[in-house]
Amino acid sequence: xxVSVTPxxxxxxxxxxxxxADKHTTVVHGVSFTVEPGEVVALVGExxxxxxxxxxAVIGLLAENGRxxxxxxxxxxxxxxxxxxxxxxxIRGAVISLVPQDPGSSLNPVATIGTQVRExxxxxGRLSRRDADRKxxxxxxxxxxxxxxxRIRQYPHELxxxxxxxxxxxxxxxxxxxxxxxxxxxxxxxxxxxxRILDLIDDLRREYGTAVLLVTHDLGVAADRSDKIxxxxxxxxxxxxxxxxxxxQPNSAYTRKLLSDAPSLAAVRPRPTIEHGRADTVSVKNxxxxxxxxxxRNFRAVDGISFTVRRGTTxxxVGExxxxxxxxxxxxxxxxKPTSGEIRIGDVDVGSLQADxxxxxxxxxxxxxxxxxxxxDPRQTVQAIVEEPLLNFEPLGRQxxxxxxxxxxxxxxxxxxxxxxxxHALSGGQRQRVAIARAxxxxxxxxxxxxxxxxxxxxxxxxILDLLAELQRDLGLTFVFVSHDLAVVRQxADTVSVxxxxxxxxxxxxxxxxxxxxxxxxxxxxxxxPGNRFPRAGAARHAISAGPTS
Amino acid sequence: MTTADSLSALADAAxxxxxxxxxxxxxxxxxxxxxGLALAWIxxxxxxxxxxxPGLFTAYDPxxxxxxxxxxxxxxxxxLGTDSLGRDLFSRIVYGAVHSLSGAIAAVxxxxxxxxxxxxxxxxxxxxxxxxxxxxxxxxxxIPTLLLSLSIIILLGFGTxxxxxxxxxxxxxxxxxxMRSEVIRVRGSEFVEAAFGSGGSFAxxxxxxxxxxxxxxxxxxxxxQFGWAILQIxxxxxxxxxxxPPTPEWGLLIAEGRNYLATAWWLTAAPGLVVVAVVxxxxxxxxxxxxxxx
Numbered sequence: 046x047x048v049s050v051t052p053x054x055x056x057x058x059x060x061x062x063x064x065x066a067d068k069h070t071t072v073v074h075g076v077s078f079t080v081e082p083g084e085v086v087a088l089v090g091e092x093x094x095x096x097x098x099x100x101x102a103v104i105g106l107l108a109e110n111g112r113x114x115x116x117x118x119x120x121x122x123x124x125x126x127x128x129x130x131x132x133x134x135x136i137r138g139a140v141i142s143l144v145p146q147d148p149g150s151s152l153n154p155v156a157t158i159g160t161q162v163r164e165x166x167x168x169x170g171r172l173s174r175r176d177a178d179r180k181x182x183x184x185x186x187x188x189x190x191x192x193x194x195x196r197i198r199q200y201p202h203e204l205x206x207x208x209x210x211x212x213x214x215x216x217x218x219x220x221x222x223x224x225x226x227x228x229x230x231x232x233x234x235x236x237x238x239x240x241r242i243l244d245l246i247d248d249l250r251r252e253y254g255t256a257v258l259l260v261t262h263d264l265g266v267a268a269d270r271s272d273k274i275x276x277x278x279x280x281x282x283x284x285x286x287x288x289x290x291x292x293x294q295p296n297s298a299y300t301r302k303l304l305s306d307a308p309s310l311a312a313v314r315p316r317p318t319i320e321h322g323r324a325d326t327v328s329v330k331n332x333x334x335x336x337x338x339x340x341x342r343n344f345r346a347v348d349g350i351s352f353t354v355r356r357g358t359t360x361x362x363v364g365e366x367x368x369x370x371x372x373x374x375x376x377x378x379x380x381x382k383p384t385s386g387e388i389r390i391g392d393v394d395v396g397s398l399q400a401d402x403x404x405x406x407x408x409x410x411x412x413x414x415x416x417x418x419x420x421x422d423p424r425q426t427v428q429a430i431v432e433e434p435l436l437n438f439e440p441l442g443r444q445x446x447x448x449x450x451x452x453x454x455x456x457x458x459x460x461x462x463x464x465x466x467x468x469h470a471l472s473g474g475q476r477q478r479v480a481i482a483r484a485x486x487x488x489x490x491x492x493x494x495x496x497x498x499x500x501x502x503x504x505x506x507x508x509i510l511d512l513l514a515e516l517q518r519d520l521g522l523t524f525v526f527v528s529h530d531l532a533v534v535r536q537x538a539d540t541v542s543v544x545x546x547x548x549x550x551x552x553x554x555x556x557x558x559x560x561x562x563x564x565x566x567x568x569x570x571x572x573x574x575p576g577n578r579f580p581r582a583g584a585a586r587h588a589i590s591a592g593p594t595s
Numbered sequence: 596m597t598t599a600d601s602l603s604a605l606a607d608a609a610x611x612x613x614x615x616x617x618x619x620x621x622x623x624x625x626x627x628x629x630x631g632l633a634l635a636w637i638x639x640x641x642x643x644x645x646x647x648x649p650g651l652f653t654a655y656d657p658x659x660x661x662x663x664x665x666x667x668x669x670x671x672x673x674x675l676g677t678d679s680l681g682r683d684l685f686s687r688i689v690y691g692a693v694h695s696l697s698g699a700i701a702a703v704x705x706x707x708x709x710x711x712x713x714x715x716x717x718x719x720x721x722x723x724x725x726x727x728x729x730x731x732x733x734x735x736x737x738i739p740t741l742l743l744s745l746s747i748i749i750l751l752g753f754g755t756x757x758x759x760x761x762x763x764x765x766x767x768x769x770x771x772x773x774m775r776s777e778v779i780r781v782r783g784s785e786f787v788e789a790a791f792g793s794g795g796s797f798a799x800x801x802x803x804x805x806x807x808x809x810x811x812x813x814x815x816x817x818x819x820q821f822g823w824a825i826l827q828i829x830x831x832x833x834x835x836x837x838x839x840p841p842t843p844e845w846g847l848l849i850a851e852g853r854n855y856l857a858t859a860w861w862l863t864a865a866p867g868l869v870v871v872a873v874v875x876x877x878x879x880x881x882x883x884x885x886x887x888x889x
Contacts, residue, residue: 067623067624378792380788380791380792404794404796405794407792407793407794408794411792411793412789412792414785414788414789416785419784419785419786420785420786420789421786421789422786422790422803422804422808423786423808424807424808425803425804433790433793433795433803434793434794437793437794437795437796437799438794480789483789483793484793487793487794
């Protein structure tokens with residue numbers, strides 16, 4: 046590339062602030078970077094780092110109370126930061142386009158796929174209806190959508206998440222823009238789908254020479270896909286440079302921390318093997334779960350799954366959406382009666398429990414949910430949330446109850462001051478700690494973690510994983526850890542079941558499954574872990590050993 | 596019913612401006628001050644004072660006419676003029692507040708308690724109970740409200756309190772539907788499952804989690820219904836099904852005044868405007884409640 050080429054995007058000293066009530070809060074403090082033609086630049090940071098605000102400012106779609114305070118946004122050498130909505134509308138789609146974050150809510154549910162793709166052609170081009178239709182089918186074929194003639198007559202709800210994202214990409218590339226902004230394009234998708242979508246963006250970029258500004262929180266994705274990486278923290282650039290340089294020799298402490306926290310990039314030594322002779326705490330034999338569909342048919346969500354978990358160890362249940370992993374753990378936690386098969390936790394046969402036995406059984410098994418924003422009652426204080434299980438089971442005096450709650454809150458690493466707060470005043474990581482405290486306050490034997498770290502930023506995720514490991518070591522807890530993220534599983538689990546379409550395709554110790562799996566599906570999942578192209582040189586996270594037997 | 600529409604509209608409305616205490620923001624604070632909302636609260640407070648201490652506002656007796664002072668136009672002596680029997684209209688409006696408002700409160704109370712109970716049961720038990728209860732609610736909804744309240748009054752007999760029950764019965768369906776949908780939303784959320792998971796019994800979870808989290812929009816709806824109930828009770832009063840004649844109920848005042856519309860328009864206009872002001876204030880306050888609780 047010659048030096049004289051003007052960059053597609055040249056952001057200079059960008060400052061963005063949001064107005065709330067009468068106060069202006071600056072969220073982006075003087076960010077400058079360039080994107081050359083055909084280059085993939087990754088904007089990496091945690092939530093609140095200003096990466097999305099920066100991307101929105103570039104395409105002129107800041108929220109209503111946001112504004113660009115100073116700085117310039119040069120698109121092909123022209124400053125667009127002061128442009129009005131009408132002028133910006135003309136370049137959106139044509140010169141610069143957006144692949145939004147959530148494919149599930151980014152398509153109009155009442156218009157067909159064909160109409161929505163044709164819309165962008167009609168807004169900007171003066172194509173005849175027949176030409177436009179042909180172009181739509183061409184585009185959909187191009188993004189790898191099967192049977193495009195059928196798809197154009199379908200509605201978004203008839204497509205899977207990955208297919209919807211392909212449609213959105215087709216819309217984004219329809220007019221061959223010079224720059225595509227991809228805002229977390231794959232974070233709502235399964236890992237294998239994620240890989241295919243990223244491959245697609247890569248191919249299209251190579252073919253059209255389009256530059257891509259990839260906004261992501263996942264350093265693994267950035268490592269694999271970008272030429273240049275920009276690390277943002279608190280609205281300031283911590284570091285930028287060629288991806289390989291930044292990852293091999295990070296200059297800022299923050300980048301180093303991100304690198305060591307990212308499960309897909311950190312080299313992990315395997316956990317020490319479990320000695321034989323530990324008792325089985327959980328044993329699942331031939332679990333089958335059917336759901337009846339309207340029309341009298343049955344849908345078999347889980348089909349003959351068996352595994353055992355030894356006391357004080359962690360068993361991971363891995364699979365993509367629809368694999369039956371959630372159904373499995375809901376049966377395990379006693380929320381559903383299995384159609385057939387046996388689940389034993391300790392000496393209890395979970396399937397045979399009746400109402401009151403089930404209530405008592407909940408003392409031994411607790412569930413921590415994926416989304417800490419939804420699993421805590423928004424109207425209760427942390428104190429009320431954590432003491433609720435005690436109120437249900439143990440008739441303690443007020444004093445003792447409060448001291449138990451305080452002790453468990455401190456145990457999960459929160460200051461006692463949070464006890465009087467409501468969940469909305471806490472961060473995501475703090476909320477998840479509260480959810481863990483609620484699960485632990487009854488001293489259960491088994492804790493089921495349903496994607497318990499998936500909704501969190503990498504640094505927070507690493508802290509929660511450390512906390513879980515520490516709790517296991519100190520309290521001898523048995524974990525059943527559900528995840529779609531094999532990188533995390535590698536870090537925390539002793540044994541693993543891989544589920545695919547309700548069947549268990551792989552089962553064994555983490556080491557066996559990762560190094561010598563027999564199943565093609567598991568292989569594909571392992572290969573799809575982002576960050577594979579990046580040589581593992583980063584600081585190794587310490588391996589986490591299993592808990593004691595008692 | 597348009598109340599459902601107004602509820603959804605208030606959800607979309609912009610964020611309620613917050614007042615700032617800093618002096619350099621005084622101008623901005625003045626500009627942002629919600630004058631309409633303040634006015635609404637003032638109107639309701641005034642009407643409330645009319646109920647508690649009517650004697651403070653007027654010296655006239657609402658039931659005793661002044662001989663020879665019939666149908667006087669508004670003046671300094673009679674602020675809003677006098678009616679056909681020489682009674683001071685302003686005094687009748689002030690003393691009438693207690694009848695109209697207590698009726699409205701009773702009506703909303705009936706609708707709130709019964710409707711919420713039906714909605715809570717239907718939404719949390721589901722299954723056949725839900726079907727039966729909601730089909731009953733559908734039957735209630737299918738009868739025109741005025742027809743329904745008239746039938747109930749004819750069954751119960753005339754009177755302020757019976758009119759309130761009749762109006763309340765027509766509000767049950769709306770409350771039940773709203774409450775049921777809220778309960779179903781809350782019931783499906785993870786924190787409710789988590790509560791069952793930590794060993795809560797059905798009644799405990801219902802009381803600790805489902806009820807408080809479902810009530811927010813029901814409270815906003817209550818304020819809307821309050822305005823609507825005043826309107827309905829006045830309508831019944833106007834039609835002669837509410838309080839018996841000497842009572843200075845607002846609907847009745849309008850009804851009595853309409854015979855003199857050509858010669859003494861203020862007899863209908865003044866109580867009519869008071870009803871409008873109270874109804875609008877209740878709606879405005881309901882909007883602000885809906886916003887702050889969301």
